[in-house]
Amino acid sequence: MNSIIHNFYQAFDQLDAETMVGYYHKNIVFEDPAFGILKDDRAKNMWRMLCLSQKKNQFNVVASNITVNENNGSAHWEAHYVFSQTGRKVHNKIDANFEFKDGKIIKHTDYFNLHNWSKQALGFKGYLIGGTSFFKRKLNAQTNRLLTKFENK
16 A cells, blocks of 8 residues: 555556546545535546646655555655746645555545645735635635636636
């Protein structure tokens, strides 16, 4: 299972969404502060959309502290990228938890400080409102609209 997590993030660093989603169980449940809860193909399509959106940008992912047992795993990962809507550089630090079933990832939860992310991605506006539940709801709605638009193409 250690190699699954390592290979997942190596594929992400290479923006190889198909390899990434190949490690996901068909009943995957993904959750993070930006998208909320995504299930099945929607979770897989989120990675496809994110990888495609970064193809022409400077993008880097490094995973560390990968720990696993037969049912669970965790990792710390850091992403460096340019937020497309503002052109601002982001260095996001994320802790991930995984659950495995049938040799694949069935649950993937990413945790990161949304307020810190919003300050980097949005600047002063993010500093002012990025720590609020209002901002989180608006961001979830926006990211899910973008995902739906991506899926409808």
